[in-house]
Amino acid sequence: MKKTQTSHHDHHPHPHPHPHHEPRSSSSCAACKLLKRRCGPNCIFAPYFRADEPNKFAKVHKVFGASNVGKILNEVPEEHREDAVNSLTYEAEARLRDPVYGCLGPISYLYRRMAQLQHDLALARARLARYAAEGGGGYGGGGSGSGCYNGGGYESIHECLPVMWNGFQSEGSNSNCSQLMNSVSPNSGCNGGDFGQAPLLPL
Structure with a gap:
């Protein structure tokens, strides 16, 4: 009687797949x-x-x-x-x-732009304070040479701004606006938001 020979593969009919080939x-x-x-x-x-x-x-x-x-x-x-x-x-x-500068390029640009805007803002505030101090009655202060917020009883220029604007509107003309805008150079770049080129009024 012959013995049935078993193959080596019969003991492992389903070999484990290689770990690198796992789906x-x-x-x-x-x-x-x-x-x-x-x-x-x-x-x-x-x-x-x-x-x-x-x-x-x-x-x-x-x-x-x-x-x-x-x-x-x-x-x-x-x-x-x-x-x-x-x-x-x-x-x-x-x-x-930008393989050379990477993110340093736009960061440097933003820092320069921020410094320029801070400079422009300081110029604009100084000019606005000058206009308010020299405005008198023409800017809604109530009397000639009285100034807007000093003569009008306002504590700050921010409270005075609506009064100045109402003074422009109540006169029914653009004379004050024209006088104000003519004091700024037409090449000052105000339309682009850049006040850095506008000349300062004499102190």
Whole structure:
């Protein structure tokens, strides 16, 4: 009587698949899809790099690297991670647009613009105070040479501004407005909001 020989494969009819070939979940985040790895439930990238935003992680990965981004997120408190990802995304996009200066270019421009606006605002306030002090009755102060808020009993220029405007309207003409606008150079750039080129009135 012959014994039935069993093959070695009969004991393992279903070999375990290689872990690298395990199918990924359909809900994998953009980071795990790009890195071709399984997206686990504790994936640190999943809340911030959704599957429908593949370019977002691709830019961050190209500039900073996935491992560095993961380290940054692990070091940042969870309530601030979204802000950190937004900052990394902005810096990555700026670096890809301008490989030399990156985000330093627009930041420097905004600082210069802010300084210019502060300078323009100081000039405008000084000019407005000068107009109010020299306005007299023509600006609604009530009497010649009385000034708007000093002679009219107002404590600040901000309280006086509506009175000045009512004074312009009540006279039924644009004489005061014309006089005021003629004191400013036509090339001062007021239409663009830039008062820096307008000459200051003599003190």
